[in-house]
Amino acid sequence: MSGIFKGMKPSRRAFLRGAAAAGVGAASGGVAARAAQDPAFDGLQPWMQQLGDPVDAAPYGMPSEFEAHVQRKTVYWLTADPISSINFTPLHELDGIITPNGLCFERHHGGAAHVDPALHRLMINGLVDRELVFTMEDLKRFPRENHVYFLECAANSGMEWRGAQLNGCQFTHGMIHNVMYTGIPLKLLLQEAGVQTAGKWILAEGADASGMTRSIPIEKALDDCLVAFKMNGEALRVEQGYPLRLVVPGWEGNMWVKWLRRIEVGDAPWHHREETSKYTDLLADGNARRFTWEMDAKSVITNPSPQAPITHSKGPTVITGLAWSGRGTIPRVDVTIDGGKNWYKARMSGPSLTKSMHRFYFDFDWDGKPLLLQSRAHDSTGYVQPTKDQLRAVRGENSIYHNNGIQTWHVNEKGEAENVEIS
Amino acid sequence: MSRFPDPRMIRGSLGAFVVAALALPALAEDAGQFPEGGFGLGREATPDEIALWDIDIRPDGKGLPAGSGSVEAGEEIWTYECAHCHGDFAEGIDRWPVLAGGEGTLANDRPVKTIGSYWPYLSTVYDYVYRAMPFGYSQSLSADDIYAITAYLLYSNYIVEDDFVLSRENFTEVRLPNEDGFFMDDRAETELPVFIGEPCMTDCKDSVEITARAVILDVTPEDGGEGGGSID
Incomplete structure (x- = not known):
């Protein structure tokens, strides 16, 4: 039976016992012999004598070449092609709670759009007092907040319903990332436009070739949603919706519309593809749950x-x-x-x-x-x-x-x- | 009085902020009150700008443009624009979406979810085909083309006859068979009260057997095979 460490603080006695064991090893030549075989001590390593990279070698730094295996990976048989597809965060290579930007899983429905921020606009229209258009510069003049949120695709672990299938937490659980967002409370933008009393839903729409859309109830929009332009301190990555994405805390990732270009206020949900044909949960009796927004623990x-x-x-x-x-x-x-x-x-x-x-x-x-x-x-x-x-x-x-x-x-x-x- | 906070007040609250920081692990302050009369940022959208971008369609027909298209015209456009991924009869090629058939399979072991068997509203077809199709050339088809493709998809699903013409005027008369097959998320009533409470921590079961293993399926990317299921 494996022992469970109680409290994990080494006692003074255990510490002395360890030191005594090391002493015995040295006396019998054990520790010394092991050190002689350790390649780390086979002379001085080149980095101990030769100079390293200059400060202008990597204006945008990348991980060590010894970490080159730490990569997002896809599962090719999941989708028809790699454009409307998904890759997975290598959770087994990470620690702490923050996902590095370059390792955040990607899911797009029309490829990762390269949007020119100078030509990007956010429109708010529909049941509002003032239908508005904002440039990126306009948006950066609103008060902004910082929050760390996870984004999990509703289909994360979706391949495991019928039994254990994929061998690796990257593939079973890697449709998730956790990032600090800097963004404007959506509430402020909606207040600026003036939501009319009949406005009960918003439609968020992306500027990519899939024109991604999702209906979101106004209560959520006015609660904790953000219109974000930074992740982990730097601009959003292209594949995460540069220059602007919606943040819908705790709700399924598909609703976090990337390349956000428009928010329409309406009196009813739109029932678009991603909330009817997809992202509805078919139960055993043939009926399906719709609007399953919250991600369970x-x-x-x-x-x-x-x-x-x-x-x-x-x-x-x-x-x-x-x-x-x-x-x-x-x-x-x-x-x-x-x-x-x-x-x-x-x-x-x-x-x-x-x-x-x-x-x-x-x-x-x-x-x-x-x-x-x-x-x-x-x-x-x-x-x-x-x-x-x-x-x-x-x-x-x-x-x-x-x-x-x-x-x-x-x-x-x-x-x-x-x-x-x-x- | 300015609609923005007095800078002296900000200094005052910063002092409190420093003191609080010593005691609290994390600090979050709201971005502040919405100023009287708004921020005055952005500009009014013009009618032309809204017309160019506001392309969404709803089940009640809101957003549908003027136009019409027949099954016959739709079949021709389908063959040219759609069939190489979705198949001549919308049966789907490779892993591209199957859009026809599957009636009565939703409770089966392998349900086939199509426009005819699963989708609740026809407006979703019009909206999606215009905004996202053809794949790689979005928003390129005319309103008449989209009405025609939508009519052909109805025909492929045995919902209309081959002489049917779909238009803005008759659009909402067409209902899809599975409209009533959906219900609002009920996890708060059916699951949350069940998945709660202090679980067993000690001597919870006598024996444990492995009942399924991933290596038997051998579909993890490095291992080469193909697995079941789809996320698209």
Whole structure:
């Protein structure tokens, strides 16, 4: 049985025991012999003697060449072509809660549009007192706010409804990113236009070739939506809607219209393609839920996972993962290493912000035997992440969207992990 | 009095901000009050600008332009503009969307969701075809062309006869079979009360068996195979 570290603070006695063991090793030549074989000490490394890059070598810096494998990846069989398609965030390579801009998953329906900001406008029309047009310069004169929010595609984990299918949390859970946005409260722009009393819905529309549209109730539009132009401090990336995108905190990613060019105020929803043919949740009886906007609480262990096996032998081991909820914060995540016989409260680390990713850790003493790992998120409303079978009992297996069931990884004696389902 | 806050007041609140920062892990202040009379930013949109951009269509027919098109005309346009992805009879080629057929399959193991079997409103067809099709040449077809393509899609789904002509005038008379197949998100009533409460933490089950494994399917990108399901 693997030991669970209590409190994780090394005692003075344990510290002395460790020092004594090292002393014994040195006396028998063990530590010295290992050091002699360590290539890190095979003379001085070139970077210790030769000069590094000048400051003008990389005006826009990129990650180390040793991190070149850290990339978004697509699953080609999911869509008809790579233009109206999706790629996935490499969650297993990341830590903390912020997703670097270049690794934020992409989903577009007509390719990533390259929009000239000088020719970009935001129009507000429909049931307003003043139908308005804003330039990017106009928008940057409104008061703005900073918020960290996750954006999860409603189809994240959608390929897993019928059973374990993809081997890697990048593919099972990577349609998500978590970014600090700088943007104008949509409420201010709508107030500037003057929403009429009959205005109950807005239609957000993108400037790309798909002309992406979604209907959003006015209550949400006047609550916490942002019209954002920066992510993680810099301008939005092209593939994230440069120069302007809608931020709809806690709600499915498809509503966060990119390349935002128009907001129309109306008295009824529009029932466009992405809220009828797509992004409706077909249940087992053949009826479908519509307007399933909120993202349910969810979590996943990112390390170890199929793309990130345990590469060391038994002993101190770090399990880590992410949790989020479209309804608030994540005060607690439970972790099991025996397939749900026993659960332990994970250690939350980093900022706990509403509708943002949360990072959790579970530090334990691995005995080298196989593990069945799961995590279970609790959100600030008291909602507890269900199992996949609990979800299937309510929804069947055809709903594609909103699969927030508990994920299981089987880890074998070698530390290799596999996507499985368990009884 | 200025409609904007007095700068001295801002200084005063900054002092409080510094003190508060020592005690709080994160600070968020709203972007402030909306000024009396508005910010006065932006300019009025002209009727021509609105006409060029406001292309959306609703189920009640709001937004439909003048025009009409027949099934016969639609078949010709379809063959030229649409069939190479969606097939001659809207049956879909490769993984491009299937737009016809699938009646009565929604409760099946493998439902086929098409305009005829699944989509609730015809206006969605008109709106989407104009704004996003043909793929790679959006908003290039005339109103008559879109009415004709929409009429052909109705015919492909056995909803109208081959002599049918669709127009702005008769558009809302056409109803799709699955209009009543949708209901408002009810998770707040059906799921939230169930997925709540303190879960078992210790000795929760006697045994655990693996019931499904991803390696058997072998569809992860590096492994080469093709899996089931679609997100599009």
